[in-house]
Each structure stands twice: as structure tokens, then as C-alpha cells.
Amino acid sequence: MADIAIAPRAKPQLREATAWDQLRHNRNWLGFWFMLPAMGFLIFFLAYPLGLGIWLSFTDTRIGRVGHFIATENYEWLWDDSIFWLSVFNTLLYTFVASALKFAIGLYLALLLNENMPFKAMLRAMVLIPFIVPTVLSALAFWWIFDSQFSIISWSLKHLGLISQNINFLGDTTWARICVIFANIWRGVPFVAITLLAGLQTVSPSLYEAATLDGASSWQRFRYITYPLLTPIIAVVMTFSVLFTFTDFQLIWAMTRGGPVNATHLMATLSYQRAIIAGQLGEGAAISSAMIPFLLAAIMISWFGLQRRKWQQGESND
């Protein structure tokens, strides 16, 4: 046995790392190869179009015709366009009302689902179904529910004796706005509720027990335990919710196509109408580029919300 240990074997000659070895084993090069497919997709189909979109908004491109640089003419044109401003107003109204209600109802639903009760797992699974079904298809169901003649809601209200005439849900400007906002809330609540529920389950029940012993009311327990512990997850969920509501397209397109009299036109639907249907790519690109500042603002607000949370944790004032 000792012999084997003593007899020195000829060591293989250490050779210099060739360039080929570098490419195969160097951490940075390996990282580069691994990133290549994802980066390829994101650069060619995301970063490049994003830049191209901004460039297009400064040209007068139409479908089938190369555009020329016309500086800010598209934006000046939009500045005086009342339909554009109406769509901005609609988008802000839609985003604000729908997000606020989604948050309120979603949080309430999450608190309810967090209680102990029979069939809990099944209930939670059922709640998520509106989120799974493609938006357009459920929007069609809403279209039928809100039909002007055969709406089940009008029928029920008439038979309850509350109204005498059918409500023209999608034909009246106010009602149309209420209906699309309702459909958006309906679709968004499950997402908010289930993600907040995931956050709620990380809160230890002993905190509530201790607070109850100290005489805290249920509102105080919510305000001083649940809410602070949920803040980070709320910030992320609401960022996504605001972002997707603001840029919503399919729900509106399936239900109203922006009508009646542009009352439900969002910026996304207006840009589709101008760019693809009317063929004015430049103008459509200007409308969609005009969404970018709003989106950045939404992201910044939630980002600073998170920062504040970090600062609070740093001060350890809880």
C-alpha cells in the first residue's frame, strides 16, 4: 500500500488555457453563452421595437409607405385632438377606479378566504377561475350579459319591479364606462386576492392573539398588524395591477371597441384604431409612446413605496 503512495506518477503537463478553453470555461463567457437565447429574443423583439416605436412617433409612416422624419408634428396634432384627450381621461378614470376597487375587494376577499372554514381549498381554487379564462372570452360573456335587449340584469331588475325599461348598458356613455370597469374588476380581483392571501398566510397568528389580549379591536388588529406586514406585497401587486389596467386593450375591444361616442376608448384601443385600422402608424405610435411617462410614474411610485418600507425596516420601529 505504501508503495503506491510513494511512487510518484508522472504529472500531466499543465498547459496554457487556450482561447477555446477560455470561451468554454470562463465564468463571464459561459454566462454570455447561457444568456444568448433570452437576450436575442428580448433585444430583437422588445428593446428594438421599443426604440423603433419612439422613432416611428416622430415620422409620418403609414402602412405600406416609408415615413419621413417630421419632428414633433404627431404630438402637436394630438395636443389639439379632443378624442386623444378624452382617451387619456378615460384611461386615467378606468385605471384609478378599477385599481382602487380591485384592491379593496381583493383585500377583503383575501381576509375572508384566510378564515378557517369547510371547503376552503375548493373555494380558493374556484375564486381563481376568472383569472384563468382568456379575457376576451369572458368579455364576450359580459357582452351578452350587458346586451341591450336580452340582458339578464335588465330582466331580473324588471321582474323585481325596480325598473320599467331595459337599461342600455353598452349604448349609454356612463353605463358603458361602468360596465367595462366592472368587467375589469371582476377579472382582476382573483389575482389580487390570491396573491394577498399568500402574503396573509405568512403573518403569524400569535401576533393577533397577543394583540387581542392587549385589547385591540379587529380594526386595530388589521391596521397595526395585517396592513404593515402586507405593505411590500401590496406595493408589488398594485404595481402590476395598475400597469395592466392602464394598458388594457382586449377587454375594451371585445366589449365596446371604444364606443359609444369614444366614451370607453383607452389609449391602447385608440392607438390600435389609428395605427392599424386607419393605417396611420406614426400617429398610433405617438399615442402609445405617450403612455410611457404614465407607466414610468406608476413604477416610480410603487418603487418609492418599497423604499419607504425598507427605511422603516432599517429603523426597526416595529
Add this chain to the structure above:
Amino acid sequence: MTDLPTRSIDLKAVLTASSPTADHSEGMSYLQSVPRRIVTLYLPLTIIVVILLFPFYWMALTSVKPDEQLLDMETYSPFWTWSPTFKHFHKLLFESYYPHWLWNTMYVAVCATVLSIIASVLAAYAIVRLRYKGANLVGGLIFLAYLVPPSILFIPLATVVFQYGLFDSPMALILTYPTILIPFSTWLLMGYFKTIPFELEECALIDGASRWQILVKIVLPLSIPGLISAFIFCFTLCWNEFIYALTFLQSTSNKTVPVAIVNEFVDGDIYRWGSLMAGALAGSLPLVILYAFFVEHYVSAMTGAVKE
């Protein structure tokens, strides 16, 4: 965005309530009387669940109602039918392109999902474990890419797709959907890979495994639940996508289900509702069935994307 909850989220617990924190003892609930519980818990919960599920009931009911009952709400009760018919489904399957559309949707969704998962696995592994120079920056950029919505990209993408000669072909969707899917699934898989002990990889490295072997033989088998989550969620997102499919496809037989139903079934026919709802139902069922089998994975994908 990395230090969100104080305790890590137990994903299974969201659905089954079996986490260490959610004990099955009655806890403080004995403080509430039964009538009080009915008013504060069961009543509002029932109302919300009924509202959330009613459109599907209505969709299903409409799709099996005979035409004359659909429009005559006085002689027949609109909430139920005693003479269901499969006429609308028959029309859908044998008198329209519906099977075509279903196949297109499935084909595009599977291809785009597989492409994105492959790209994301490589990217996520490189960001989390290779930690090359600038990995954190790239991770942040990918998160930002997640925040870029399709509705500001579809106009320039339409010109790009046209230049590459992909207009009106499924390839246009297969190549553009990954821009939505890759950021999401990379982010999700990064979270998963971080939970795999680093020691396992160190052992393999010492035994002479290459990075590729480590990824394929150690990391991937350990992250199968994460891969399933990412796959199912991406598949759902593809199926749900609308604006790209609406913009990039033109001929009737190439369309995907959501676009085709909105564009081809909406005609002036007053009796269109039955077949429209049948189409919507048939288009949602594959996803709902998939969901029923993988509820936990859905939830973990949803919450996983948020918790990072």
C-alpha cells in the same frame, strides 16, 4: 424588491392551508358566534363567489339553450333550460374553422412556451449561479422588460414582423410571445434555482462535471415543480394573448381562438349568441381543465412572480 415578506411564502399552503402558521386548532375563532360568522364571513363570501362564477354559468347555459328560448325570456325561465341542445357546438365543430383555430392556438402556445422556457432556464441559471460580471444588472433589466406592456409594442412590432416576412404566419406569434414570457419565467425560475443548495453543485464541480452537466443532471431535476409552474403559466398567457394575434394575423384559417371568435363570429345574426357562447366556452375549457389538475402550480407561479 428582494426582501419582501418576513417569512417565505409556503405556496402549497395558500391552497391547502397546511402551513406551520395556519394551524388547524380553532384558534381565536371560538370568540365568534355562529350567527355572527354567517353575516361577516359566509354571506359576503357567497355573494362574491356567485358574482365571480356567474358569467361562466351564463356562458354554459347560453351555449346549450335552443335559439327560441334564448330570446324569449317571458315564456321560458331564462335561468334554466329543460331541453338542452348541442346544435351550437355542432355548428362550431363542423361548420366553421373552429378546430383549425383551436389547433393554431395550441400550436403557437406550445411552441412559444417551449422556446421561452429553454431560454429562461439558461438565463436564470446564468444569473443566479454563474454570477458573471453584471449579472445583477441583467436581472434588473429583465424585470424591467416584464413591465413593458404589449400594447405599446404592437405597432413597431407589426412593422418588424412585416420586414422579416412573417406577417400572417404562426411564426410571427411564436417569435413575439417569448418577449412576454421570458421575463416572467426567468424571474420565476431564478427564485427556484436560488432554493437549490449550492453545495450540490460544488460537489458535482469537484467530481468534474461541466456547467452544462450540472444544469441538466442536477438543477433541472430538482426544479421540476418550478418548471411545471412556469410552463403552465406561460401556456395560459399565450392562450390569453390577444393584441399581437389580432395585429399580426389576417387570414381566417390562421387565427387563434380569441381573435377568431371576436372577428368571425360577431355578425349581424340575431341568433349568434348561442354559437358565440359555445365558442367562448370551448375556448376556455382546455385552460380550465389544465388549471383543475395543476392548481398549486398556478398559485405558485402567480405568487412566485410577486414575491421576488
